[in-house]
Amino acid sequence: MFQFISPPLPHFIYCGEDTYPAGGRHSDRSGIGVFDLLLVTRGCLYLAEESAALEIPAGSFALLRPDRAHRSTAPCREETHFYWAHFQTLGSWHETDRALTHAELRPDDELHEIHRFAYYLPRSGKLASPEAAYAWLRRLLSLQADTSSSSQWRQQLVFQELLLRLQEDTTMPERDSYLTIAEEAAAFLRRNYRDAFTYKSMSETLHFHANYVSLCMKRAFGYTPLQYLTRYRVEQAKRLLIDTNEPVGRIAEETGFGSFPYFVRCFARQVGTTPKSFRMRFRQG
Known part of the structure; x- marks a missing residue:
C-alpha cells in the first residue's frame, strides 16, 4: 500500500477513459512523474510495474x-473499458506494509496545532462499490x-471523495488491528x-481490558491513555489561552x-513554559 502524509492532500491532475478491443494492449511507459x-x-488489463505483475479485472x-x-x-482477451486518473502530491509518500504511528506525526505549528495525518491507498484491489467509484470518475470527466x-x-473535492472510497473499500492487514483499538481509545479520550x-470507564466503553488498551495505545502512539489524554488536554488549553480571555x-x-x-x-512539562507566559508570548505586539 501507499502511505500519504497530509497536509497537503494529493492533487488531481487529469483523467480519462479508454476502450481496448480484444487483442489491444495498454501502452508501455516509464517514469511519467x-x-x-x-x-x-x-x-481485464494485464500489466507489470517493473517485475511485479498486475492483473486488473472488471470491478x-x-x-x-x-x-x-x-x-x-x-493483450486483452475481450473488449476492455477502464477509467484512469493522474495525480501527484507535494507532500511525503512512500510504499509501506505498516501504518504510521501517531507518535511519528508531529504538529507543524506551535500556536494552532495543524493535525497531520497518514492515510493509505492500496496498490490494487477489488472495489466493494464499483458503480459509486465509476460515478466519481464520470463526474470528474x-x-x-x-x-x-x-x-x-x-x-x-470529487477526487478526494474517490480516494476516500478506495481507502474505505479495502481493509488494513490483520496484524494492524491494534491500531483500530488504539484509535477507538483515542477517540474516547478526545x-x-x-x-x-x-x-x-474506558474499559467498559471499549469492551477491552484496560491493560490491553494501554498496550495498543503505547504501540500505536507511544503514550499510555493517561499520557495521551494529558497531552490532548494541554493542546486544548493552548488554544483557549490564545483565543479567549478566560482566566x-x-x-x-x-x-x-x-x-x-x-x-x-x-x-510546563509539555510546552516548556507556564500557561501565563505562553499566553503573553502571543499577546504582545
Whole structure:
C-alpha cells in the first residue's frame, strides 16, 4: 500500500477513459512523474510495474507509481473499458506494509496545532462499490470540460471523495488491528477530555481490558491513555489561552485538569513554559 502524509492532500491532475478491443494492449511507459490510477469496468488489463505483475479485472483497480516503468504483459482477451486518473502530491509518500504511528506525526505549528495525518491507498484491489467509484470518475470527466476556477476546485473535492472510497473499500492487514483499538481509545479520550478519567470507564466503553488498551495505545502512539489524554488536554488549553480571555484557572477546569498546580506542571512539562507566559508570548505586539 501507499502511505500519504497530509497536509497537503494529493492533487488531481487529469483523467480519462479508454476502450481496448480484444487483442489491444495498454501502452508501455516509464517514469511519467504522476500516480496512475486505473479502474476497469469490463474486461481485464494485464500489466507489470517493473517485475511485479498486475492483473486488473472488471470491478478492480490498480495504482501505479510515478517513478517506475509499467508495461503490458498480455493483450486483452475481450473488449476492455477502464477509467484512469493522474495525480501527484507535494507532500511525503512512500510504499509501506505498516501504518504510521501517531507518535511519528508531529504538529507543524506551535500556536494552532495543524493535525497531520497518514492515510493509505492500496496498490490494487477489488472495489466493494464499483458503480459509486465509476460515478466519481464520470463526474470528474464532466468537470474537466469546464475550465473555470470553481470547476477546478470541485475537481479536487470529487477526487478526494474517490480516494476516500478506495481507502474505505479495502481493509488494513490483520496484524494492524491494534491500531483500530488504539484509535477507538483515542477517540474516547478526545470526546471525554473534560471529564475525570478512569481506566474502568474506558474499559467498559471499549469492551477491552484496560491493560490491553494501554498496550495498543503505547504501540500505536507511544503514550499510555493517561499520557495521551494529558497531552490532548494541554493542546486544548493552548488554544483557549490564545483565543479567549478566560482566566488561566478557568481554562484548567474546562480542559479537565483536577487542580490548578497540576495543570501548570503538566503544561510546563509539555510546552516548556507556564500557561501565563505562553499566553503573553502571543499577546504582545
